[in-house]
Amino acid sequence: MAVRCITCKGRGLCGRPVCPLLIKLEELAALPRIGNRLSGESPPEVFVGRHGYPVVRAGPLVPVGASPGQPALDIFRIISMRTRMIRSELEIHVHDAKKPGRLLESAQHIAMSSKPVETEVSFVKPPEGRMLFDGVLSPMGPGGRIEDMDITGNPSVPRKVDQLVGDTDVRASSAVCELYSSSISIDHISRLLSMGLLGHDRRLVPTRWAITASDDIIGNALRSRVLDMPEMVGYELYSGGILGNHFEILLMPGAYSFELIEIWHPGSAWSPERLWIGSDREGSTGRRSYSTLAGGYYAARLPVLEHLLRIKRQAGVLALREITEEYWAPLGVWVVRDAARAALSSRPMRFESLDEAIRSAESRMRSKSSDWRRYSNAFSRQTTLLSFFPAQGKECVSGREHNPT
Structure with missing residues (x-):
């Protein structure tokens, strides 16, 4: 069961109508009782489902009571807060994003906002159903079909967002990159993409697809910029994480490559019975197919590329993600992204050889390299010319713009 669960992650590949692991999680969630009408501040957050595509269910998430705000770093508290996020749903064709009706247009305005938006929603009948857990999305409470919706507050729309939403000539991928360069958050960008607000051919994009697409685009x-940087000299190791997701991220001499190894321990979210290890990778030309590690691959890669740009180096990257039983419920790929960022914000440890670096990483991990080494290509990397001249290499490094503190 564990092998199927780790590769399926709730998608029903086992043939069962409902994932038994998710049923167990839902039993822990005390779902709120809701009437036919709900008002509150959307965080702002919107949801577009994928079932039935191209006719999907879409709408804003509205909290029962006060808006949850930023999640606390405790899984019980996160789930408790997320049960109060009620999905308000319109059944709509994805191409209706081009000429939205009043209700969809209101949802789009919420997606454009950078701050919570006061919203009133009335439902055809009280929201009901299961709590939604997913490997990519944050957990969400039950959903209900919208009868009517009004925005009673003023959305706070950044100027760059307003500009690119109004520009139908710019490609969606270009708009995503321009928004990112303007310090618009990745969550905000994925909302805009999901609600069909970017690009030429505008359409709704299921939220889980939009999140991964934003990370990937x-x-x-960033990779194309990293490839113009000089190569790393020596080995640098970064360590850290959050919520039972621990990263050891090793930067190695050579041209850019990225390899992620995931080590799921028994009792963790998708590996209840036994240890599971998987890996995936890319070289300087990137990937041509979707990663076997799904959205977590792209979420882990993004902070690494951001870091390489900060230190103005390209490198071979080995990212070891170890998931323990502390991470017993899936909370979404934001956990992967934030855990990798936490590791990369640590002070780097420097080593002369790959073996020294791996021994250091092992000292903070539950698993040993003998468990996962055969899943990696890092150990077959050719020795670079600079590695034969460690003294000269250090001199080169000392002159670069890199402040490890």
């Missing part, structure tokens, strides 16, 4: 743009 931005990552590919």
Whole structure:
């Protein structure tokens, strides 16, 4: 069961109508009782489902009571807060994003806002159903079909967002990169993409697809810039994480490459019975197919590329993600992204050899390299010319713009 669960992640590949792991999680969630009408501040957050595509269910998430705000770093508290996020749903064709009706247009205005938006929603009948857990999305409470919706507050729309939403000549991928360069958050960008507000041919995009697409589009743009940087000299290791997701991220001499190894321990979210290890990778030309590690691959790669740009180096990257039983419920790929960023914000440890770096990483991990080494290509990397001249290499490094503190 564990092998199927880790590769399926709730998508029903086992043939069962409902994922038994998700049923267990839902039993822990005390779902709120809701009437036919709900008002509150959308965080702002919107949801577009994928079932039935191209006719999907879409709408803003509205909290029962006060808006949850930023999640606390405790899984019980996060799930408790997320149960109050009620999905308000319109059944709509994805191409209706081009000429939205009043209700969809209101949802789009919420997606454009950078701050919570006061919203009133009335439902055909009280929201009901299961709590939604997913490997990419944050957990969400039950959903209900919208009868009517009004925005009672003023959305706070950044100027760059307003500009690019109004520009139908710019490609969606270009708009995503321009928004990112203007310090618009990745969550905000994925909302805009999901609600069909970017690009020429505008359409609604299921939220889980939009999240991964945003990570991928931005990552590919950053990689093209990283390839113009000089190569790393020596080995640098970064360590850290959050919520039972621990990263050891090793930067190695050579041209850019990225390899992610995931080590799921028994009792973690998708590996209840036994240890599971998987890996995926890319070289300087990127990937041509979707990663076997799904959205977590792109979420882990983005902070790495951001870091390489900060230190103005390209490198071979080995990212080890170890998931323990502390991460017993899936909370979305934001956890992967934030855990990798937490690791990369640590002080780097420097080593002369790959073996020294791996021994250091092992000292903070539950698993040993003998468990996962055969899943990696890092150990077959050719020795670079600079590695034969460690003294000269250090002199080169000392003159670069890199402040590890």
